Every structure is written in C-alpha cells, then in structure tokens.
Amino acid sequence: MESIRQLLQMIPRFGELPQSFQIFCALLASCVVILVLALVCVLYLVWMERKVSAHMQDRLGPMYVGGWHGWAQTIADALKLLLKEDIIPAEADGLLYRVAPVLVFVAAFAATAVLPFGAQSIVTDLNIGVLYVVAITSLSVVGIIMAGWASNNKYALYGGMRGAAQIVSYEIPAAVAIMTVVILVGSLSMQDIVRAQLGGIHRWFLFRNPFTFGAFFVYFICSLAEVNRTPFDIPEAESELVAGYHTEYSGMRFAFFYLAEYVNMIVVAGVATTLFLGGWSQVLPARWGPQLIPGPVMFTAKVIALIFVQMWLRWALPRLRVDQLMYVCWKVMLPFAFVLLLGSGFLAVYWK
Amino acid sequence: MSEYFKDIGRTIVTSYYSMWVAFKHLFTRSVTLQYPTVKMEMPERTRARLFNKIEDCIGCGQCARVCPTDCIDIQTEKRGKEEPEIFASDGTAIKLRTYVFDIDMTLCCYCALCVFPCPTLCLVMTPAYEYSVYDKRDHVYHFAVDKPLTAKATKEPQSTKA
Secondary structure, eight states, X not given: OHHXXXXXXXXXXXXXXXXXXXXXXXXXXHHHHHHHHHHHHHHHXXXXXXXHHHHHTTSXXXXXXXXXXXTTHHHHHXXXXXXXXXXXXXXXXXXXXXXXXXHHHHHHHHGGGGOOOSSSOOXXXXXXXXHHHHXXXXXXXXXXXXXXXXXXXXXXXXXXHHHHHHHHHXXXXXXXXXXXXHHHHOOOOHHHHHHTTOSSGGGSHHHHOHHHHHHHHHHHHHHHHHTTOTTSOGGGOTTTSTTGGGTTOOHHHHHHHHHHHHHHHXXXXXXXHHHHSOTTOOSSOGGGOOOOSXXXXXXXXXXXXXXXXXXXXXXXXXXXXXXXXXXXXXXXXXHHHXXXXXXXXXXXXXXX | OHHHHHXXXXXXXXXXXXXXXXXXXXXXXXXXXXXXXXXXXXXXXXXXXXXEOTTTOOOOOHHHHHOTTOOEEEEEEEOOTTSOOEEOTTSOEEOEEEEEEEEETTTXXXXXXXXXXXXXXXXXXXXXXXXXXXXXXXXXXXXXXOOOOSGGGGSOXXXXXX
C-alpha cells in the first residue's frame, strides 16, 4: 500500500491533499489491484483444477478453447454464466436470496487484504491481521445460511445447515492451531509472523518445532473444511444434495459462490503459507548468499503448491459423512490442537 | 483408547496411500481420444450404415422379408422379353427391374440379418457411422436407379412418407 501511495505522489498536486485523503486513495487503489489480481488468479485456478483433476483421472480436461490445453476455458465459462437467465424462485425470500452470494463473496475477498505477498506488497498490515482473517471468513457462514433458507428448497436448507455447522465447528481447531504460532511470535500481525521466519527453510515454523509441525497439519485439514473442499464437501456434494445451498442459483449468482470458494482457497492457503511456510521468505539459508527470487514470486509459488495439495486431496479421498465430519472435528482435531498449543506454550516460555 | 489412536493411524496411512495413487495417475497417459481430430479405429466387421451395390441386386426381396423392423422397401417389376439380358457380377441373371430400393436407417436395428440371405452379396454393412442429418427424411437411402415402365408402378414408394 505504501508503494502505491508513493506512486500516486507522482500525480501533480497530489501531495497537497490532506493526509487522510491520500491514504484513502492509496488504499482504494490497492484494493482494486488485489481484487483484479485475485479474480485473474481464480480464473486460472479453475483451469488448473480442471486440468489437474483430469490428469489424475487419466483424461485430458479442457483442450479446445483458446488453443493450448484450453487455457481460455474459464473465460468462456464466465461469459456463459453472465449471459444466463437470472432465475429467482417465486417463493424465495427476495432480499435474502439476492444478498447471500454477495455476502459470501465479500467475506472471502475482504480476507485477501491482509495476505503478505512481499515485504511491502500487502494491502494493509493490520496489527491484528490473523484475528481479522479468522473473523472475516466466519462471515461466510451467515451467507450460507441465508442462501439455504432463501432458496425455499428443503435440500438447499439441509446443505446450508450442514455447511454452517461444519464451518463453525472447524473454526475452533483452526484458530487454536493458529495460536500455536502466534504464541511463538508474540504478535498477530501477518508481516511480523513472516519476519520471524526469515533466514531460510530451517526457520519456517513448519520445521522449527514439532508442535508447529503438527499444527500445520491440523490447520490445513481444518481449512479444507472451512472452504467446503472434499473430503468435507457435504454442503455442496454433487451426488447427495444436488448442489446443496447453491442449488437454486443460476448464472452470475452461482458464479459468485463458485468464485468465492476459490478465493477462500487462496486465502486459506495464503494464511497457511504465512504462518507455517514462511510467507515471502526465501528457501535457502541467509548465509548462503543473497536471495534472487522476489518475495511475491515466492509467496505465490508456495500458495499454488498448497492449492495443488488441496486439489490432490479432492481426488484422492472419499467424502466424509456428516457425523464422521463432526467426529473428526471435535474428537480428533480439537484435542490434538489443544495438546499442540500446550506444547508450543511451554516452548515459548521455557526455551527462550 | 488404543482403538482411537489405531483409527487415527489407519486414517493417516490410508490417506497417504490414496494420495500416492492419485499422484501416480497424474503422470499416466490419458485415455481420452480427442474425437473430431482423432477417430477410433473401427474393428473389421463393424455394423453401421448399409450399402447396396445396385448393379448386382437381383430384386429377390429376401433382405426385406427377413428385416425385423421392416426398414427395407423393395418394389420390382418383371423385365420385358424384348429387353437385353443383364447379369450380376457373379453371373446370376437379373430378371426383375428394381425401381424402388429404399433403406430407412432410422428404422434399421443394425442386426445384419439382411446381409446373409442376399444371393449375390450386394447388401453389406459398412463401418460408416458419422451420418447425422438435419431432416429425418435424409436418413432414407434410395439405392434404385431404374425407372418403372409399366402403368401399375406409379404409386409412391412407402418409405418417403415421413
């Protein structure tokens, strides 16, 4: 954000405007930048998901649209969804039906504002960054329940209820796993957490400490449940509930849910890399010489690797039933998360 | 209690195994044939569209008799004594003039029962399977080339009734 503010200083007489207005313009510009970046990323993530799933299933995936391996397929799909008829069920609750996709989308996008892409490439380095992400991603629960209820369809309601239960339950072990790292760093700010991991791969929280190693797996699995990815995709399971809470949505409204799912994947992978894989820090230890790969490239590579693992898990594992899902959350993830938190706390106090 | 940990251990081990299988399949060759540019090799005696070599057809009507869906419509008249004698390619004399030989491929069930009784082996099933049309009347294939000469043969052949 600061670099954008310096860029804006190049506009003549910009520096004479009041300070707060300058900051406001810089923030607006950075939000637009990250919105566009995230949308383009989502386009390519959808393509990547289709190609990865296809090759894992011994088939080819999109090959035709755009020439080389169908890279323009998602653009064609987005255009198609824009041109579709906007069907609203007659008995659907008008306002809630229209607001639900917007709420889910906003909750997902707002969380991208604190992802640290590089040393100065962050929209805003909130000093409560981690807490902000956890809080904002819970807003999507409200959107999901609204979508399920307003669709006037009992299966959509089932999907919405299950989705809400799943997300709310899995937030707890996820937050406890996050705290495992926050205790060691002493700050909730995303950039501080990354700075605590600078200096090479052995300084990443994943490898520094057996408790944070376990916390990574706990966080990663809980985050899969947060974004409703298989094996936790009961709310949108294709064969169980048609499409769960977004059954009755068509065209661009459906596209909002779909985009929100992929942006959520990016956010959750971004938080996991910031906390456990060192964010924009380099792989080689600092004393081996200067690092050549710029921060944003490193961050993006790590996020894409984690998203690839998410897609891989989708096609490797069968779907969990709702009761199995709840069992895993409350009886496996939560106790493990607490034990890891206790261990991490001891280390933070006695191993200075 | 130990059941609990054994279950967790088994979950982790089996999940890793599934992930390994999925990963391996990422690198196996795809089995997709990209259809319009790459077509599958049809086996040798594939039964698809019918073809009749009308120069060899003696108009016996055995194929129409045996067809279970009545998709072949044959109408013939006797050749007059003053007309030159014609023969099929295997030497059989052709005594009838076939002026209607229509096969309606929308009715055909591709059983090939019509191929075997043909005395001159002029009716065959070819491997041509890409013959979609816009009008269903274009699926009626007219093989006859002769025109009827006698007065009674002026009624419309049956298959053209859509």
